């Protein structure tokens with residue numbers, strides 16, 4: 172990152188007051204009567220109502236529009252185990268995105284828990300506060316157990332964003348990028364570096380969407396995940412390939428797609444040169460991608476390139492997913508976020524990128540024109556159509572798949 176952007180980022184977070192998000196009071200507090208309603212004695216009435224009928228918590232408290240963004244700080248972006256305290260700017264950032272894009276309130280919670288059980292117990296104990304739990308930046312393999320056990324224990328949606336949010340956006344981007352490159356999803360040879368939360372969930376969703384497992388080579392820090400390895404956890408073992416290829420250099424030769432969910436600068440110019448014609452390169456590590464777009468474009472002119480960042484075209488980032496998935500899930504009070512809801516989100520997002528771009532999106536990005544193509548194959552985060560289209564698709568899928576407890580919202584489609 173350029174030095175001036177680094178300093179600007181620190182200033183942005185520090186001034187005019189520290190952090191990026193604050194709490195707002197939503198009811199009058201001007202006089203004695205207001206206080207008598209807000210607090211004692213008035214507050215006892217909703218307490219009594221909720222004691223008699225727990226569902227009244229959704230009527231009388233902020234629970235129904237409140238998501239817990241919760242991390243243990245073990246996989247903060249691509250910066251590794253930064254710890255819970257240093258994860259707080261990212262968690263506040265997710266809160267900003269939830270609020271800005273889907274009007275969802277967030278408490279960010281950073282938990283100092285070394286073991287999954289301690290983390291699970293902490294989240295389960297505070298869960299009554301929330302309408303949903305967004306787990307963030309929790310390293311594999313603990314993230315899988317944490318999400319599964321919390322989902323079993325709680326009757327509100329529990330969603331590990333780095334797994335499913337990322338997987339959904341990768342699928343959207345890949346479907347559109349392959350279409351532009353004239354390649355079929357079920358024929359493309361895919362090499363993914365990073366077999367953690369994002370890598371495993373991303374590949375699982377692609378398999379669900381029709382990618383043959385044998386078309387995927389997955390790599391971790393030790394190289395290709397192959398059937399001869401004795402050091403694989405159960406999640407990596409799902410993708411163990413019968414192959415002689417061992418390194419990224421071996422794996423990438425002739426591949427159609429590179430997906431990076433790992434660390435900076437792992438894809439060299441020579442490796443990029445060795446890929447098939449018209450490749451797709453998603454270098455998604457944040458903040459520094461597996462290959463810089465400037466470098467990639469200087470190596471070959473026939474690629475479609477995406478990063479996870481806001482300052483390049485084609486931002487493949489879970490910001491396109493989690494605000495709208497939770498909006499749809501909360502609005503029908505879904506008990507979980509299931510595969511049908513994820514796939515509905517993929518379809519809704521995919522279509523938006525293929526349609527004409529509204530003037531307000533052009534204005535937000537300082538562009539004169541933009542159309543579906545190599546430099547625009549996924550919607551821009553500031554596109555108001557995201558809120559209009561994605562929550563309805565998710566809500567409908569929740570209803571159709573039987574996990575909604577409220578009917579389709581009368582006020583849909585939501586407007587930004």
Ligand SMILES: NC(=O)C1=CN([C@@H]2O[C@H](COP(=O)(O)OP(=O)(O)OC[C@H]3O[C@@H](n4cnc5c(N)ncnc54)[C@H](OP(=O)(O)O)[C@@H]3O)[C@@H](O)[C@H]2O)C=CC1
Nearest residue numbers: 248249311366367368369391392432433456457479488489
């Ligand atoms: N653009 C987006 O929307 C998103 C991007 N990401 C990015 O993906 C990356 C991973 O995140 P996440 O899955 O949550 O983290 P995890 O900690 O769960 O997984 C990290 C994975 O990266 C692998 N890895 C580390 N170093 C190397 C290396 N030198 N070569 C190959 N593989 C390596 C690890 O290998 P091993 O298993 O051997 O330790 C592990 O499999 C981060 O950079 C993050 O910013 C994540 C979510 C969303």
Ligand SMILES: CC(=O)C(=O)O
Nearest residue numbers: 248249333457488489
């Ligand atoms: C985008 C995101 O969630 C990550 O890089 O971890």
Ligand SMILES: [Mg+2]
Nearest residue numbers: 248307308333
């Ligand atoms: Mg994350």
